[in-house]
Amino acid sequence: MKKSVLMIVLLLAISSLMAAMSYSSATVTSAMTGSVVSTDEALLALNVGKHNATTIEDGVLKIDFNKGNNNSSFGLQKNSEYIWNELFTIENNSENIVYATIKTEYNLPEGISVWVKSGNDNWTEIDSIRGADVAKLTAASGVSAQMNEMAKVDVKIVVESNASLGNFAPNLVVSGEAVD
Known part of the structure; x- marks a missing residue:
């Protein structure tokens, strides 16, 4: 019996010693690197399309729907619909399959709506403020995007008769989400 009690005491002492050797907190430092690059060179890259309406300025894709012939500024009239085919591209430069989501960041004025599509997809209105559907585009026109694929x-901009004259300037937001 004394050997059993001695053995239990010894095991408890060893357990206490092992518990004392474990830590309550730790800090580990690892190196990281990254680069801030132009939007057309990023992992989720946005590039200009086939129209004067898109440019890269200070590393950011800019869209000006007023641009027309000779880069002159014109505008859009009421009761009209404008379509820019291949206005810009989204390129997936990551190692993952990525689905891209496009929406507007700010509300559009009453009577103006923005629609997007890629490839043979249907037009989808984008305006998260009014609760419209957000367009889900793969980075390869309806197919799961692999490295270096592009959408x-x-x-399309629709300007209805009730649109007020003046400028509108919502931000276009493109988000990418890796697919498991």
């Missing part, structure tokens, strides 16, 4: 994005 050509068409954009």
Whole structure:
């Protein structure tokens, strides 16, 4: 019996010693690197399309729907619909399959709507403020995107008769999400 009690005491002592050797907190430092690059060179890259309406300025894709012939500024009239085929592209430069989502960041004025599509997809209205559907585009026109695949994005602007004259300037937001 004394051997059993001695053995239990010894095991408890060893357990206490092992518990004392474990830690309550730790800090580990690992190196990381990254680069801030132009939007057309990023992992989720946005590139200009076939129209004067898109440019890269200070590393950011800019879309100006007023641009027309000779890069002159014109505008859009009421009761009209404009379509820009391949206005810009989304390129997946990651190692993952990525689905791209496009929406507007700010509300559009009453009477103006923005629609997008890629390839043979249907037009989808994008305006998250009013609760419209957000377009889901793969980075390869309806197919799961692999490295360096690209989606050509068409954009449609509809200006109804109740639209007020003046400028509108919502941000276009493109988000990428890796697929498991």
